[in-house]
Each structure stands twice: as structure tokens, then as C-alpha cells.
Amino acid sequence: MEIAYALEHPIKLHLKLHVQGFTVLLGESGVGKTSLLKAVAGLISATGQPFGGLRPERRPVGYLPQHFALFPHLRAWQNVAFPLAHLPAAQRKSKALGYLAQMGIAELAERFPRQLSGGQQQRVALARALAREPQILLLDEPTSALDVATREEVFGGVLGRLKSLQIPTLVASHDQWLAQRADWVAVLTKAGLVQQGTSEEVFTRPATLEVARLVGFRNLWEGTVLASDGVWAQIQTHLGVLKAPCQNWISVGQSVMLGIRSEEVFTLDSAENRIHGQVQHLRSQGLRVRGQLVVGDVTLDFLLPRYKQAQLKLTEGKSLEVALEPRYLHLMAANN
């Protein structure tokens, strides 16, 4: 599904967006993600397609705001039955129960929203949105109201069910975890829509420096192109000369930015891109360890599993030589 919308208020935004399966519109807060969802739902004035010009009550969309907006005075099944007002009473209930079952929470039908956990409320709200028989689902920050600790467990199940329904879903989020699980990712910044692609593409080959930061690149340095053979490029950096995959826009002598993900600093041992540094600032993050490798005046942020730390016997102050896998280095234009 193609979405092309233009809105002037509360934020000026003109964009064309491809929605394919579970699509995450990734961006920091304030760039207009929520506004776009509301525009598509018809809740703020905008022009565009699909559904342009229709009042919100006539648009076949399933809209889910950040805090789910369940009606507090209605039981779970009554919430789900709300969009089914055109059906006779008996059918309303049985259909509502069907949608709750589809979300795996049929047993909660008689509960009021205040008796449900955040994750359960979200499922009720999704069941209610599905009862609308939408052509597109619009989810606003679906993971932000959930605990980070249990997010994977709580939203993972929902995600599987949503994907199996095969309803195009547009999700506004700044959650990298969620974007990594999307079928399609569109990155929105203050400059507009800067990149669309599969999540692997966006997370490993961000189009700009800003996207790189948004998808979690912590290691970004300036460099100059020394040579390029069309496949590999040699880049002069403060870490020395590094080999990286070539991009079709580079030319010898050009200033570029070079980046690598923290997860990909410690990879296979190879003869290329060897750098020597000192380990600093080790701290555990759940089951992983984050630290820095100080190389002259450059620090490399890295993230690795605990067992790997044990294998490498990493401690603070330890001197170490690592190889940056050329395939994992990524070149971006510097003037961003």
C-alpha cells in the first residue's frame, strides 16, 4: 500500500511512504510520526491518499494510540464490540469474543480495562481495531507503554499474530528493537523521509549519518578516500587505513564518514583492518557487556555477549588487537 500525505499543522510534512507488511516508521519524537498516523486516520486535517477527504468514522483504519484508549466504563468484550454497532446484539458479542480469541485473550472478555495489564490492554485494543475490519492498522509507539524488561515477551506474541493476519500495518516508533523485527522500515527525520528499505538494509547500511545514529551506530569517524577499485575502498582515518565496501558515489580524495555497529566490532579474526587499543569502561548490560576500545584519540564502542568477554579475558586496561571486518564497515557522505 502506498501512502502519500501532506499536512501543514501541527507540523509541516509531505511524504510518500510504502507500507509493506509490518512497516515501522522510525524517527525521534517531534518529527511528525504521530501526526502522520492521525492524518491517515482522518483525525487532523491533511490531504492525501488513501482515504483522503473522508471523515474518520468512514475510514477503514484500525488506529491504536500510544496508551491504547480503551473505554474505561466498558468490559473488554464491549470495547471490542464498539465498532460492531451495525450488528444485532447477540452477534455483536459473539463476534467480539472471536476477535479477543484471535488475540489470545478470550478469557479476559468480562474484565474492565483497569483490571488488565498493559500488554493485555494492548491486545484488547488491537482486537477492537481488528473488529473495524481495517484495510490498514496504524499503531502509535506500541512498545512505549510496555516494560522494557518484558517487552519482547509481551509484544513478541502480538507481533506474530499481527504478521499472520497480513493486514498492512504502519507503526510509528523510535524503538530500534521493534524496527529490527519489521518487514519494512521507513526513517523519518526533520528533513523528511530519508530512507526506506528492509530492516536489515536500514540497520546495516544507513543512508545518512542521522539515520546511522538513529539505528544505533555509535562508532562514526571521518575519513578520506585513498583508493577505490569499485568493490573495496581504502579509507584514511585516525585509526589508520581501513578497508571498507565501496559505494558508487565515492571518489578519491573525498571526505566521508565511516561507521561500524558496536555489536560488530569484535568479529572474526582477520588479517585486515587490524587496530590496537586499550579496553576501558566495561559495564554489563543484561547478558551483554558494553565497553570502549581506546585507540589514540578515537574510542570504539563495542558490545559483546558475556561468554565472549570470558573467552577473550577482557578486563579494563587490557591491551588488545582486534580486526574490524571490512564487510561490516559502512561508508556515508560526510556533509550531513
Add this chain to the structure above:
Amino acid sequence: MTDPVFWQTLQLTLEVSLVTTLILLLLGLPLGWVLAHKRFWGKRMLESIVLLPLTLPPTVLGFYLLLLLGQNGPVAQTFGFTWAFRFEGLVVGSVLFSLPFALNGYREAFRSLELDLIQTARTLGAGWRRIWLEVILPITWPGILSGTILAFAHTLGEFGVVLMVGGSIPGKTQMVSIYIYDQVQALQFGRAGEAAAVLLVISFALVYLVRTLEDVWRSRMPSSTR
């Protein structure tokens, strides 16, 4: 309780309060909604005007109403009727005087309603009629009712405005609070005491009801949407 005039006065007072309350409900609900959720030019001015009776001496309000609604006032000259010293005048004065009480309740009730609920209801196919009947009113009714009861109780005990606009004509425009004053002036402390006791009981019962409603309301608002 032997004075037949008292019962007439009480009946009139209840009638004025009831009519006033109904008008306040019709006027105050849309106004409360607009003040709670709309932004427009001159909003602060409008709010100040409707809240003015809170600080304005009742006699001042009554005085201007008397000028407005009296025999030679602009209303009489333009439309040809005089509402001063009549039931209608009492109602107009009471509506203006109790408006802030009703409005505060309505506005707070509507303010605490998350707009996400309304917006989501619209995307679920509900028109405005359904949204008011099935979403807004069922959620906000305790607040609306408590504002309404407060306005009713407030009208019941009015003095200055109704004295100026109504003129305390026994059986016609005399309200209970003025009746009590008149009895005290006539040194009829027994009658004054009885009337005062009736007002006390009614007022207490109403305020107690409002407090109960506030508790009901509070118990249903938290964790409603998150």
C-alpha cells in the same frame, strides 16, 4: 412550619432552582466542553466573564440585571417585556450567578476525559451522537451531576441577586433566604429558625451527595487508559 407563606416560598425557591439547573445543564455542558477542549481567540475573556459572579458582589450583579430587565431597560425597549420582579427575572439572575459553579464541575469533568478516547471512538466508526451518549456522558456523568447539584444548592441559598431582581414579593418572588431575613427583621425568630433548619438539612444532604459522587468518580478515573 405553620406559616403558609413559608411553604409557598419554599415551593417557589425549589421551582426557581430546578428551572435554573436545567438551563445551566443545557447552557453549561456545551460551554464546559468548549472551555475544556477548544482553543480560540478571546477564550480567556469568555472564561473571565462567566467566572465573574464568583467574585462580584451579588448586589452588583442584581443591580445591573435590574437595569437590564427593568421597565425602562434595554430589553423592555427592544423586545417589549419586563422580567424584573417576576419568576423569569429570578431565573435569569440565578443562572448567571450559579453558572461558574456548574461550569467548573463540567469543565473539570471534560478536562479529565482523554481526547484519545474520542478520537479513537471516531476511528471506530462512531458519529458525534454515539460518542456523546456512549463515551463522553457515561464516563463524565459523576462530574456533571456533582456540578449540577452544586449549582442547584447554590441557587437554593441565593440572596443578593434575587433580592435586587425579584424584590421579595411574598408568594411571587420571595425566596427562602429572603424570607428568613424578613422574619428576623420582624422578630419572628421561631419562623426564621424553622426555615433556616429546612435549608440547612437540604444543603447538607446535597453537599454530602456531591462528595459521594466525587469519590465514585475518582474510583473510576485512575488507570482508566494506561
